[in-house]
Amino acid sequence: MDYERAVGEVWAATRPHIGAGKVADYIPDLICVDPVQFGFAVATVDGELHQVGDAEVPFSIQSISKAFALAHVLGHDDASIWRRVNREPSGTRFNSLIQLEIERGVPRNPFINAGALLVTDQLLADTGDACGALCAFLAAETGNPDLTYDPAMAESETRTGNRNRSLAYLMADFGNVLNPVDEMLDHYFRQCSIMASCVELARAGLVLARHGVRRDGTRLLSKQDARRINAIMLTCGTYDAAGEFAYRVGLPCKSGVGGGILAIVPDRCAIAAWGPGLDEKGNSVTAAMALETFGNVTGLSIF
Amino acid sequence: MDYERAVGEVWAATRPHIGAGKVADYIPDLICVDPVQFGFAVATVDGELHQVGDAEVPFSIQSISKAFALAHVLGHDDASIWRRVNREPSGTRFNSLIQLEIERGVPRNPFINAGALLVTDQLLADTGDACGALCAFLAAETGNPDLTYDPAMAESETRTGNRNRSLAYLMADFGNVLNPVDEMLDHYFRQCSIMASCVELARAGLVLARHGVRRDGTRLLSKQDARRINAIMLTCGTYDAAGEFAYRVGLPCKSGVGGGILAIVPDRCAIAAWGPGLDEKGNSVTAAMALETFGNVTGLSIF
Amino acid sequence: MDYERAVGEVWAATRPHIGAGKVADYIPDLICVDPVQFGFAVATVDGELHQVGDAEVPFSIQSISKAFALAHVLGHDDASIWRRVNREPSGTRFNSLIQLEIERGVPRNPFINAGALLVTDQLLADTGDACGALCAFLAAETGNPDLTYDPAMAESETRTGNRNRSLAYLMADFGNVLNPVDEMLDHYFRQCSIMASCVELARAGLVLARHGVRRDGTRLLSKQDARRINAIMLTCGTYDAAGEFAYRVGLPCKSGVGGGILAIVPDRCAIAAWGPGLDEKGNSVTAAMALETFGNVTGLSIF
Amino acid sequence: MDYERAVGEVWAATRPHIGAGKVADYIPDLICVDPVQFGFAVATVDGELHQVGDAEVPFSIQSISKAFALAHVLGHDDASIWRRVNREPSGTRFNSLIQLEIERGVPRNPFINAGALLVTDQLLADTGDACGALCAFLAAETGNPDLTYDPAMAESETRTGNRNRSLAYLMADFGNVLNPVDEMLDHYFRQCSIMASCVELARAGLVLARHGVRRDGTRLLSKQDARRINAIMLTCGTYDAAGEFAYRVGLPCKSGVGGGILAIVPDRCAIAAWGPGLDEKGNSVTAAMALETFGNVTGLSIF
Structure with a gap:
């Protein structure tokens, strides 16, 4: 597989569109991000790294953190999370809310906000420091000991996190929250504010491409659970566009409103793409375009 | 891959549960099916065939027909279907109804009933005989010239198809139906009443495992469209259990309330499992169990 | 009560706005109605009649027929209708659809379309000619033997009635329809196409102001049932604006998309107002304005 | 009107059912209430008082406080509340939640919890002490200077008020909350914990029967606004049973999960009934029964 050529074609196809989309405006500290940026990186299970554009610029990973949080909770052999969260796609946003009500406080899946809050809640109960555990993991996988969250961003999320x-209070009303709501929210807001670059995300994502095996050869979670996270990324990883991503990209993806998308090619590689401008469903316009191009050029698809 | 041994293990694991689940009761002619039956068949792209149990007993394929109908419509280069149907998972049944209303008569995906009706509507417009085209295709792929629909079953569905x-009338109200509603429904009910065995379904399913290439080497649809159908099967093929199937089985599947499930391993094989008893989400209990066992034994998974 | 003066003030207040609103466009034969018309009539239990504007111009009464249909069904001592229809306000239109699904084919109330279809269904079962029974009643109450429905309008509704x-088919699926669906719909479309003027509607409405007593002194329905119809008009008679009408007008009202509104002052009078232009909730702009003015001027309100 | 005899008949009809229904269990301090209690009181605009049973036992008025809170806000000429809250019935509970989302944080009406929270929010902004203002008003109308809220009950509500x-946070997210959320909730929980007897509630309710005039002859709110509150009580005052109450009782009512119901006969009297056991929609079984009997015996109905 000539990844270098593929990355070049991604760059050629995406470059004219850099700046497209609309930067997320509901978190004050996100609006300030320069929209005219784009990064793309591929890390292979064989140790290759290919990158282009602003692939070393750290950005707010936001919901991409949810994939790593779930991996940690499952790595703690904590299947109890599946008593608190389901695994089905949620349909549109208002459905997820009505479903949370009808399904008595049990979120549809661990990647919508409600479900991700409970995963953080579980990780907090398991470790005592949910965000800290994620940062330590990401630092180890990326070789960047300084990788951490941005306190100003976390503060910004706290202010606008109603x-x-x-x-969280609706789920607490149904008895589905372990920690004090404020504490759980703190860790959630911090985890969303973790800063990482495309290169770092791709490297960290290899744990899923390697089906649970970390950079140092130890196992974070079982092969089966790693596959299952890939499956949930495919069905639920890109908000209400999961079907569209499966159709166009054909890879498990997890996106964040910071403009990043992480994609996994099982047994092959992890890919991170980033462009701050979002489409109306909250996924990065240029990152999605880059991943689709990459798939067309390489023929890599799980289908 | 020792498929024969895997099929043996599927049989050993599933046998004690034959008869489990509840036969669909809303179509009179389906209730009469003997629940104590189970079949399983694997057809590989290399021409192997492995089977066990009642794998040669024909049953009503019901919604499995939707995968073949979509393949035909896309094979006619008819991307116009995507202006009339979306590609997103639908969540629960009542959501699909409210979404059909809110999204102005455009169904969430081609595998929920509303969407499948429109695919049949399109195929009818394309061919003049939607069910006839599907039967001819299935006859050719399976080598069974007598493969057709069961008129008594179709009649039964017509009587109970309110x-x-x-x-259909709700979509017609939004101007999203091409043919007279009654005619479209006739073809839809017939198509659901097609009778095929596990062996036949697995053989016909190879067109998706081979990414669009038919038994005779000709192409039914493009490689990309075949992959896309696999993607839609994964995200939307098993009613409101698509996430659960992705998690447990890890393969594109399409199920029917006749108790059959078709699963695809791209580039490898097509698998058909059948047991009439359904779970509360409408998927066959023993067929799902068989597919999960098959995946565990062989390690075959797209993730 | 100086009704004549009140009617004069209604005219003065409404006249500048005649033509306001948007004529219903989904029934072809309704669009053709000249929007620059307005009528207002008050018929008192003492036999007075006061009118202004186009109060003798017949128009399509549409959903106002639902109040009379319900009165007939209850007059047949047919409380069985309450096993098939509830009595609660429905909220917005899409809710009524989701509720029809969740509440298993039992409509929220007899004035939303689903519920009104079942009232007609019941009246058809009771009489063999639902629309005929209503026309005969209205002819007798108004003294106009020619009062009937407009066949061209009914035909127009049939064509666009998907x-x-x-x-109707959704309710049939739940086993909640007595007659063949097509037959029930025929009578429903005819009943909606009944033509009557403000003067005629006000006279016919007296049956509710007199708590069930007809023009000839016989009783159509019990006092209690007449009061109950008034109660349902108040809570459900003006689509998703029932709360707003209760707040602004303070009288039981039933509106129709033909632009008419019938209002009842128990023990006093019946009022009919008409202007073809509708607001975004489907109620006549000038008729609502006229009723609000009439209430302010006379102080008549049930609250 | 022989109220004394009517009250006697209410007693005779209701007595065999005292204790029926299920005491609200989601607020710990409410469960402790002895279910075998029943009170009924009628206060007329002429100064008569008729009572029976436990009509002088104070109970937690809960949502009945919402009628008085709305009266105060409108009395402050604060029509601005109608920019923040609508006036339509809400349908079922889950609808109110989905509607709050779809209608962007503007509750359906001031008597569902979301809307009542905003009324308290407004009253807090108007007065600096929402619950204090209500207690002072109730003390004055009832002549009981000790009438206040129960701090233990308020504390209990705070603990279980998720x-x-x-x-509240969902509305805050839409920018529809004036005060700090915690402060608003404090006043809301206190206001729900106000303790009053049937005799006291009936006396206080006279302000609505007198169309805004207080016991001392001063005006709390305009005649028109008082009528409008009666209208909202009729359409929205008894949770998802407003239609049923209009049908069966025919009077504006406001119920609370403490088991009390306040009913208004404009220009005539105010009625308070109380029995702790609730039906499945949250309204007192015996209080509803008592009001229906009272209406049947007296013929009092606004319809």
Whole structure:
């Protein structure tokens, strides 16, 4: 597989569109990000690294952190999370809210906000420091000991986090929250504010491409659980566009409103793409375009 | 890959559960099916065939026909279907109804009933005989010239088809139906009443495992469209259990309330499992169990 | 009560706005109605009649017929209708659809389309000619032997009635329809196409102001049932604006998309107002304005 | 009107059912209430008082406080509340939640929890002490200077108030909350914990029967606004049973999960009934029965 050529074609196809989309505006500290940026990186299970553009610029990984949080919870042999969260796609946003009500506080899946809050809640109960555990993991996988969250961003999310607060209290009302709501939210907001570059995300994502095996050869989670996370990324990883991503990209993906998308080619490689401008469903316009191009050029697809 | 041994293990694991689940009761002619039956068949792209149990007993394929109908429509280069149907998972049944209303008569995906009605509508417009085209295709792929639909079953579905009639008229109200509603429904009910065995379904399913290439080497649809159908099967092929199937089975599947499930391992094989008893989400209990066992034994998974 | 003066003030207040609103466009024969018309009539239990504007111009009464249909069904001592229809306000239109699904084919109330279809269904079962029974009643109450429905309008509704057809088949699927769906729909479309003027509607409405007593002194329905119809008009008579009408007008009202509104002042009078232009909730702009003015001027309110 | 005799008949009809229904269990301090209690009181605009049973036993008025809170806000000429809250019935509970989302944080009406929270929010902004203002008003109308809220009950509500907290933060997310969320909730929980007897509630309710005039002859709110509150009580005052109450009782009512119901006969009297056991929609079984009997015996109905 000539990844270098493929990355070049991604660059050629995406370059004219850099800056497209709309930067997320509901978190004050995200609006300030320069929209005219784009990065792309591929890390292979054989140790190759290919990159282009702003692939070393750290950005707010936001919901991409949810894939790593779930991996940690499952790595703790904590299948109990599946008593608190389902695994089905949620349909549109308002459905997820009505479903949370009808399904009595059990979120549809671990990647919608409600479900991700409970994964963080579980990780907090398991470790005592949910965000800290994630940062330590990411630092180890990327070889960047300084990788951490941005306190100003976390503070910004806390100030504007009333919607997540509403979800958390609704689940608490159904008895589905382990920690004090405020504490759980703190860790959630911090985890969303972790800063990492495309190169770093691709390297960290290899744990899923290698079906659970970390950079140092130890196992974070079982092969089966790693596959299952890939499956959930495919069905639920890109908000209400999961079907569209499966159709166009054909790879398990997890996106974040910071403009990043992580994609996994099992047994092959992990890919991270980033462009701050989002489409109306909250996924990065240029990152999605880059991943689709990459798939067309390489023929890599799980289908 | 020792498929023969894997099929043996599927049989050993599933046998004690034959008869489990509840036969669909809303179509009179389906209730009469003997619940104590189970079949399993694997057809490989290399021409191997492995089978066990009642794998040669024909049953009503019901919604499995939707995968073949979509393949035909896309094979006619008819991307116009995507202006009339979306590609997203639908969540629960009542959501699909409210979404059909909110999204102005455009169904969430081609595998929920509303969407499948429109695919049949399109195929009818393309060919003049939607069910006839599907039967001819299946006869050719399986080498069974007598493969056709069961008129008594189709009649039974017509008598009890008020829910589908309701969906069809709602979409007609939004101007999203090409043919007279009654005619479209006729073809839809017939197509659902096609009778095929596990062996036949597995052989016909190879067209998706071979990414669009038919038994005679000609192409039914493009490689990309075949992959896309696999993707839609993965995200939307098993009613409101698509996430669960992705998690447990890890393969594109399409199920029917006749108790059959078709699964695809791209580039490798097509698998058909059948047991009439359904779980509360409408998928066959023993067929799902068989597919999960097959995956565990062989390690075959797209993730 | 100086009704004549009140009617004069209604005219003065409404006249500048005649023509406001948007004529219903989904029934072809309704679009053709000249929007620059307005009528207002008050018929008192003492036999007075006061009118202004186009109060003798017949128009399509549409959903106002639902109040009379319900009165007939209850007059047949047919409380069985309450096993098939509830009595609660429905919220917005899409809710009524989701509720019809969740509440298993039992409509929220007899004035939303789904519920009104079942009232007609019941009246058809009771009388063999639902629309005929209503026309005969209205002819007798108004003294106009020619009062009947407009066949061209009924035909127009039949052609564009797919939404009602969809509702009817959904209820049939739940076993909640007595007659063949097509027959029930025929009577429903005819009943909606009944033509009457404000003067005629006000006279016919007196049956509710007199708590069930007809023009000839006989009783159509019990006092209690007449009061109950008034209660349902108040809570459910003006689509998703029932709360707003209760707040602004303070009288039981039933509106129709033909632009008419019938209002009842128990023990006092019946009022009919008409202007073809509708607001975004489907109620006549000038008729609502006229009723609000009438209430302010006379102080008549049930609250 | 022989109220004394009517009250006697209410007693005779209700007595065999005292204790029926299920005491609200989601607020710990409410469960402790002895279910075998029943009170009924009628206060007329002429100064008569008729009572029976436990009509002088104070109970937690809960949502009945919402009628008085709305009266105060409107009395402050604060029509601005109608920019923040609508006036339509809400349908079922889950609808109110989905509607709050779809209608962007603007509750359906001031009597569902979301809307009542905003009324308290407004009253808090108007007065600096929402619950204090209500207690002072009730003390004056009833002549009981000690009438106040129960701090233990308020504390109990605070501990179990996560659902209300969830609603409040969702509205805050839409920018529809004036005060700090915690402060608003404090006043709301206190206001729900106000203790009053049937005799006291009936006396206080006279302000609505007198169309805004207080016991001392001063005006709390305009005649029109008082009528409008009656209208909202009729359409929205008894949770998802407003249609049923209009049908069976025919009077504006406001119920609370403490088991009390306040009913208004405009220009005539205010009625308070109380029995702790609730039906499945949250309204007192015996209080509803008592009001229906009272209506049948007296013929009092606004319809």
